[in-house]
Every structure is written in structure tokens, then in C-alpha cells.
Amino acid sequence: MSTAPQHLSKALIIGGGFSGMAAAIALRKRGVAVDLVEIDAGWRSYGAGISLGGATLRAFKELGILDPFLRIGYAADGVDLYTPTGHSLAQLPTPRLAGPDVPGGAGVMRPALAQLMATATRSAGVNVRLGCSFSHIQQDAAGVDVVFTDGTSGRYDVVIGADGLYSRVRSTFFPDAPQPGYSGQGVWRAVFPRPQELVRPAMWLGQKVKTGVSPVTQNEMYLFVTEDREQKIHIPAADQPQMLRDLLQHFPVALMQTVREQIGEHSQVIYRPLESLLIKQSWFNGRIVLIGDAVHATTPHLASGACIGIEDGLVLADELGRASDVMQGLQQFQARRYERCRMVVENSARLGEIEIAGGDKQEHAGIMRSSLMSLAEPI
Numbered sequence: 001m002s003t004a005p006q007h008l009s010k011a012l013i014i015g016g017g018f019s020g021m022a023a024a025i026a027l028r029k030r031g032v033a034v035d036l037v038e039i040d041a042g043w044r045s046y047g048a049g050i051s052l053g054g055a056t057l058r059a060f061k062e063l064g065i066l067d068p069f070l071r072i073g074y075a076a077d078g079v080d081l082y083t084p085t086g087h088s089l090a091q092l093p094t095p096r097l098a099g100p101d102v103p104g105g106a107g108v109m110r111p112a113l114a115q116l117m118a119t120a121t122r123s124a125g126v127n128v129r130l131g132c133s134f135s136h137i138q139q140d141a142a143g144v145d146v147v148f149t150d151g152t153s154g155r156y157d158v159v160i161g162a163d164g165l166y167s168r169v170r171s172t173f174f175p176d177a178p179q180p181g182y183s184g185q186g187v188w189r190a191v192f193p194r195p196q197e198l199v200r201p202a203m204w205l206g207q208k209v210k211t212g213v214s215p216v217t218q219n220e221m222y223l224f225v226t227e228d229r230e231q232k233i234h235i236p237a238a239d240q241p242q243m244l245r246d247l248l249q250h251f252p253v254a255l256m257q258t259v260r261e262q263i264g265e266h267s268q269v270i271y272r273p274l275e276s277l278l279i280k281q282s283w284f285n286g287r288i289v290l291i292g293d294a295v296h297a298t299t300p301h302l303a304s305g306a307c308i309g310i311e312d313g314l315v316l317a318d319e320l321g322r323a324s325d326v327m328q329g330l331q332q333f334q335a336r337r338y339e340r341c342r343m344v345v346e347n348s349a350r351l352g353e354i355e356i357a358g359g360d361k362q363e364h365a366g367i368m369r370s371s372l373m374s375l376a377e378p379i
């Protein structure tokens with residue numbers, strides 16, 4: 001661990017998701033004292049599996065968590081794209097960015113990744129406080145005073161809002177920021193046993209409905225189905241298994257029909273409307289900065305939302321460490337991140353529009369391919 005730069009001895013991170021934890025670990029590596037407050041007393045992670053590209057594995061390497069990650073996840077090269085009857089449309093390359101011996105992509109169960117990163121956060125010496133948030137924040141030219149919901153208080157050189165899509169840091173300190181926007185699609189997810197023949201992620205592009213599977217452990221895979229839906233609605237849990245079964249009727253390919261037969265009324269199915277957000281103005285207000293979904297939330301069409309949030313943590317620590325003061329570090333952080341994050345949010349949104357319109361599959365595959373190649377660029 002190096003010695004903290006003079007202008008940055010203490011940082012506060014609000015939100016202990018993937019982005020906040022990555023920032024915390026990266027700042028500790030630079031010797032910065034870090035407090036992290038997480039509102040959920042159980043520090044739980046919701047959802048089924050998550051797909052991660054080579055850029056995320058590269059970021060894990062820099063954070064020092066790649067080896068344990070490879071023990072809990074399922075790493076593989078490439079993504080297969082098919083028609084609903086199983087005719088091959090394309091195989092997307094996933095460059096090996098974390099080293100020649102590490103495949104170019106991976107899947108993992110979300111709670112397993114969250115637990116791995118939480119352990120790494122605590123081992124790095126981050127002062128984690130659960131069931132806690134901010135109640136009042138006031139900044140002056142030299143620092144930020146924070147009063148917490150448990151009545152304690154602290155003074156920090158920088159405050160990092162990593163509190164997700166519905167960020168309270170954003171609504172408090174960035175009142176002109178846009179609200180999350182519904183994309184016109186929802187996604188269904190569930191976990192199933194992995195058939196031995198499924199050795200890498202695959203997607204089947206229907207006219208308007210898309211499905212895909214991604215191995216998350218040696219024995220399991222997660223399934224997603226995206227469909228267009230004009231309204232952002234809540235679907236009662238009891239109705240979800242049958243609705244997912246109905247959607248899979250659009251995919252005659254054998255693997256999808258086998259999955260379909262496994263869905264019963266007690267299956268754990270999660271439906272979620274898709275939303276996105278991109279702040280085009282400043283990502284910081286004085287010494288308070290936003291990272292991850294709080295500032296750029298993407299729909300999952302490129303499976304890269306967690307990736308760009310985790311990278312934010314690395315780049316923020318790097319720029320704050322290199323700059324001569326906090327303000328310069330925050331400016332350099334946004335300058336280095338904006339274009340990459342914009343590309344992910346906007347290209348993901350475009351993929352969703354093509355799906356909603358029942359548009360050109362080759363254009364869809366082309367955008368996926370070029371976006372994955374851009375993500376391979378160094379950060």
C-alpha cells in the first residue's frame with residue numbers, strides 16, 4: 001500500500017454496490033482512509049446471474065480479486081448469436097484482456113460476486129458501516145462535513161456517491177440531473193442447471209423477444225428474456241413463471257424448450273422493467289462526485305453496467321492520486337470516463353430500440369461487436 005496523497009487523506013463512499021466497493025479497494029491501495037456506508041443492514045445483492053466481459057476481468061486483476069473470482073465464477077471465450085430455431089447468426093469475439101491464460105468473459109451469481117468483493121473491501125481495511133447513510137452534508141473549500149443517520153459525524157476530503165440508479169446523493173446535490181428513463185423493455189431472469197453442451201454464453205434473437213443463457217458455475221446457468229412492453233408495470237410474482245413459459249414458446253430450439261419444461265409455479269423468476277440514465281453535465285459538485293449507476297445507468301444489452309461502474313472506482317482512485325488537488329482529480333476522472341460510459345449507455349439503448357422495432361439482426365450484431373471491441377480499449 002502506498003502513502004496517501006497530501007490532498008486526500010480521508011474519503012467517504014455512500015453505497016456498497018460493485019462500484020462503491022471497487023472505489024473503496026482502489027483508494028485503500030493508495031493509502032487513503034476510507035469509510036463506506038451502506039443503507040442495507042444485510043448488505044444483500046439481489047438478482048440472478050451477471051455476465052462480465054474481459055474488461056471487467058481486467059479490472060478485477062487490478063483490484064487483486066481475479067484469482068478468487070475465477071474460483072467462484074465460470075469463465076469462457078466468445079458469445080454465440082442464433083436465430084430462434086438455432087441457426088448461427090454470428091460468434092462475437094471476447095478478447096482476452098486480463099492476460100493470455102484468462103478467458104475473455106465470465107458469468108457469476110450476483111450474491112457470490114458481492115460477497116467476494118465485500119470480503120476484499122473489509123480485508124483492504126475499509127471502515128464499513130451497514131444500515132447507515134448520510135443525513136446531512138455540508139462542504140466548504142477545504143473539505144466535507146457529514147452527519148450520518150446513526151448520529152455520528154466525520155470530515156472528508158472527498159465524498160463519493162455510489163448509491164445506484166435512485167441515488168439520493170444525486171437528487172440532493174445534482175437537482176438538475178435527469179431522472180431514470182424507462183426503455184420500453186422488461187427483462188425476465190431465472191437460474192437453471194447448466195447442460196454440459198453449453199460452454200459459453202449464447203443468445204437467440206427473435207423478432208422482438210430475445211433470450212440468452214450464460215453459465216455462472218460448473219453446474220448452473222442463468223437465463224434472461226427481454227421483451228417490449230409499453231408501460232413500466234409491476235407483475236405479481238405468482239404470475240411470473242407462466243408468463244416466462246409463454247415467452248419461451250417463441251424459441252423452438254431444443255435448449256430453450258428443455259428450460260421451459262423446467263419452469264413450474266414455484267420457480268424463482270424475476271421480472272424487471274429496464275431503465276437508464278446518463279448525466280451529461282458535471283459528475284461532481286465541489287468535492288462530492290457520483291460514480292456507477294448513480295451517474296450512468298445502462299440497460300443490460302451489452303452486459304457492461306457493472307463493468308463501467310467498477311472501472312469508475314479504479315480510475316477515480318488513480319486520478320485523485322495523481323492530481324495535485326481533489327478538484328483537478330475529479331475533472332480528470334470525468335474527462336477519462338465520459339466517452340466510454342456514454343458509449344455503453346447509448347449503444348445499449350440503441351440495441352433495445354432495434355429489438356422493440358423488430359429491426360435488423362445484422363445491425364444488432366454489428367453494434368454488439370463494435371461496442372465489445374471499444375470496451376477492449378485500455379481505460
Ligand SMILES: Cc1cc2nc3c(=O)[nH]c(=O)nc-3n(C[C@H](O)[C@H](O)[C@H](O)COP(=O)(O)OP(=O)(O)OC[C@H]3O[C@@H](n4cnc5c(N)ncnc54)[C@H](O)[C@@H]3O)c2cc1C
Nearest residue numbers: 015017018019039051133163164292293300303305306307
Ligand atoms: C436486469 C439487469 C441485468 C444486468 N446485467 C448486467 C450484466 O450482465 N453485466 C453487467 O456488467 N451489468 C449488468 N447490469 C448492470 C449492473 O447490475 C449495475 O450497473 C451495477 O450493479 C451498478 O452497481 P452500483 O454499485 O453502481 O449500484 P448498485 O448496485 O445499485 O449499488 C448501490 C448500493 O448503494 C446502496 N444505497 C442506496 N442508497 C443508499 C443510501 N442513501 N445510503 C447508503 N447506501 C445506499 C444500495 O443498497 C446498494 O448496495 C444489469 C442491470 C440490470 C437491471
